[in-house]
Structure formats: C-alpha cells, structure tokens
Amino acid sequence: MQGNILRELIIKALPELQLIQNEHYKKAVISIWEEAYSASGWENLEDVPKSGDVVEYSNLQHSRSVTLQAIACADVIQSIHQINVDRDILITSALLHDIGKCFEYTKEGMKTRYGKLMQHGFYPVQKAIEHDLPLEIQHLIVTHTGLSKIMPQTVEALILHYVDYLDSDVLLHVLNKPLFLKK
C-alpha cells in the first residue's frame, strides 16, 4: 500500500484520533500505525486479529473500543470523584497499545516467531520513544498487559489496563471461550 493512501485509510479508520488535542501526539499515532502496517505487510487495516483466540474481531475494532471505553471511564471518574484524568495521554496510549499485534499473529491467528519472542507492548513502546512521546505514554503502553511485571502506576494506566481486559473478556465471552478473568 502506498504511504499516503495508507495514511488516509488510518485517519478514516480511527475517528478517535480527532479527540487528541496535542498535535504532536496525534501525528505520532498516525505515523506509528503507518510504520507498523508498512513493516508488517498486512493488506487491510482490519485483517490484523484482536488476538490468537479472537480472530473474529480485529485489532482495529478492539483498539477503537478500548479507546472509547477509556474515555467513558475518564468522564465518570472525573465527574463523580473529581479525579483528574489526562485524556491526551489516555487516548494516545489506547490507540497505540496493541499495534504490536501487527507482528504477533498471522491472519489465521497463529503466533509468529516475533510473537513468541516478544510481548506485544514492546513494539509500541519502542515506537513511542522514537517519536518522542513522553514516559507517561510509554508507561501506559507497557503496563496495559499482564505480561508486564511493572503494574500501572497512574490513574490513566489503571483505566487502560482494566478496559483492555474488559473488552477482551466481553469478546471471549460472546465467543464462548475462557475468560482472562479465570486465567
């Protein structure tokens, strides 16, 4: 896929990008998605599966769902508890957290060698550093998964971690598969 076509497809596929106020963060998310798809060679944005056991839903759907759920949580936490949540940090991280899945699975949901040797938070953190995204965002990405031995240390990181597992378990539930909750 040509660079500018891919870029336009990404902007169209991710309307949540427009909710990021910080222009540098927004451009970095678009560039990182573009670089991930270019390097991994997937033909269509929606071809990357959510995970090996959830190939019926795409990583694109999951990333959008997690982002919107994270924003909904931030709204409630802010309005009911008056606890401040940094939306730009949260939305940017939510849109990036699983982009490493481009390298983790084949179309059939089989683990690639990369997927066997790396946890999927590594690629987006590496890209976040390359694109000068702050440590706060790197932290959210690396701690979104239970594969991290470092636990979430900020309110934003807690929200991302839990909504990611919520969305994952809802999809596993409707597919009659074992939940993360039970693992």
Ligand SMILES: [Fe+2]
């Ligand atoms: Fe996820």
